[in-house]
Amino acid sequence: METVxxxxxxxxxxxxxxxxxxLHAAARAFNGVYRTALKDLGLTYPQYLVMLVLWxxxxxxxxxxxxxxxxxxxTLSPLLKRLEATGCVERRRSPEDERSxxxxxxxxGAALRERALDVPRxxxxxxGMELAEIMELRVRLDRLTEALDxxxxxxAAEECVRD
Amino acid sequence: METVxxxxxxxxxxxxxxxxxxLHAAARAFNGVYRTALKDLGLTYPQYLVMLVLWxxxxxxxxxxxxxxxxxxxTLSPLLKRLEATGCVERRRSPEDERSxxxxxxxxGAALRERALDVPRxxxxxxGMELAEIMELRVRLDRLTEALDxxxxxxAAEECVRD
DNA sequence: CGCAATTCAGTTGTGCGCAACTCAATTGCT
DNA sequence: AGCAATTGAGTTGCGCACAACTGAATTGCG
Numbered sequence: 001m002e003t004v005x006x007x008x009x010x011x012x013x014x015x016x017x018x019x020x021x022x023l024h025a026a027a028r029a030f031n032g033v034y035r036t037a038l039k040d041l042g043l044t045y046p047q048y049l050v051m052l053v054l055w056x057x058x059x060x061x062x063x064x065x066x067x068x069x070x071x072x073x074x075t076l077s078p079l080l081k082r083l084e085a086t087g088c089v090e091r092r093r094s095p096e097d098e099r100s101x102x103x104x105x106x107x108x109g110a111a112l113r114e115r116a117l118d119v120p121r122x123x124x125x126x127x128g129m130e131l132a133e134i135m136e137l138r139v140r141l142d143r144l145t146e147a148l149d150x151x152x153x154x155x156a157a158e159e160c161v162r163d
Numbered sequence: 164m165e166t167v168x169x170x171x172x173x174x175x176x177x178x179x180x181x182x183x184x185x186l187h188a189a190a191r192a193f194n195g196v197y198r199t200a201l202k203d204l205g206l207t208y209p210q211y212l213v214m215l216v217l218w219x220x221x222x223x224x225x226x227x228x229x230x231x232x233x234x235x236x237x238t239l240s241p242l243l244k245r246l247e248a249t250g251c252v253e254r255r256r257s258p259e260d261e262r263s264x265x266x267x268x269x270x271x272g273a274a275l276r277e278r279a280l281d282v283p284r285x286x287x288x289x290x291g292m293e294l295a296e297i298m299e300l301r302v303r304l305d306r307l308t309e310a311l312d313x314x315x316x317x318x319a320a321e322e323c324v325r326d
Numbered sequence: 327c328g329c330a331a332t333t334c335a336g337t338t339g340t341g342c343g344c345a346a347c348t349c350a351a352t353t354g355c356t
Numbered sequence: 357a358g359c360a361a362t363t364g365a366g367t368t369g370c371g372c373a374c375a376a377c378t379g380a381a382t383t384g385c386g
Binding site for chain 1: 372373381
């Protein structure tokens with residue numbers, strides 16, 4: 001079948017042929033829109049993602065937040081420290097497992113949720129896309145991420161097996 | 164018509180309903196795959212993007228590179244300095260306009276191109292997608308970026324008018 | 327029980343991305 | 357010509373992302 005290696009060598013490396021760049025640019029463009037949309041909430045975009053998870057689950061150990069967002073402690077620890085500094089979350093060492101730290105929204109952090117309700121609509125409007133089209137794009141991207149994660153973590157040769 | 168605001172308040176903020184997160188995750192997944200693919204070239208992913216542009220155009224002022232990659236001097240200046248330190252590019256103040264700095268690949272940087280030819284194929288394989296599907300995704304993402312860029316630069320209220 | 331292996335959060339170091347700024351060169355307006 | 361506005365690159369400061377590491381708590385195996 002038709003694959004990339006049918007293209008001549010000069011074409012292969014053209015910037016505008018590469019999906020990665022489109023993705024990279026789109027992610028940064030989203031980030032910019034969120035930056036302005038979240039400015040008066042006092043949240044950055046990754047902080048907003050953490051708050052989404054916490055609003056949904058009420059209270060979670062750092063580990064679980066990281067699983068949901070695919071972020072490790074090296075990213076989350078300082079981020080959560082900043083969220084604690086701005087009064088959005090509380091962190092408490094878990095009594096039953098002293099290694100684990102439980103994070104939960106403060107009343108102020110929970111209240112922020114009301115003001116965030118408008119954000120998805122504004123973002124949706126900024127995309128200029130129909131909901132159905134966005135959903136389809138999302139599905140494709142999730143499939144892509146799954147494939148890339150499988151290929152990236154050393155299982156390149158063998159297929160990604162479900163645990 | 165069916166839009167986001169038909170969904171109940173609790174649903175609106177669910178992480179897995181938000182396109183931005185899928186995009187964010189996919190971009191990071193790509194970054195991870197590139198990280199390993201580019202490791203023996205000694206390039207990071209953004210450095211690779213810069214080299215793609217330079218391989219294609221031979222020599223460009225910083226300004227033009229920034230336009231192609233949607234990056235400003237705050238990002239490019241240190242990145243180019245690192246590329247210069249690793250011997251991939253040369254920087255020279257333009258004689259006809261002393262404000263401008265022209266960047267071009269060194270012989271070593273140009274030679275790197277040969278070794279990079281294999282990268283897109285490897286990345287393509289990691290996506291697990293057909294070329295046609297990738298191309299279509301790229302088109303959608305570019306449209307999305309264009310819409311978001313228009314909305315992000317302060318025209319939130321009024322529709323994005325073509326210049 | 328006792329100790330090695332594992333798990334979890336946090337730290338360190340590097341690089342990207344962007345806003346806000348500086349500084350010099352150039353352009354444009356009068 | 358003279359001077360203000362603009363342009364281009366660079367710097368600073370901050371936050372995110374990730375690799376590699378530390379250190380404490382827990383688990384598990386003999």
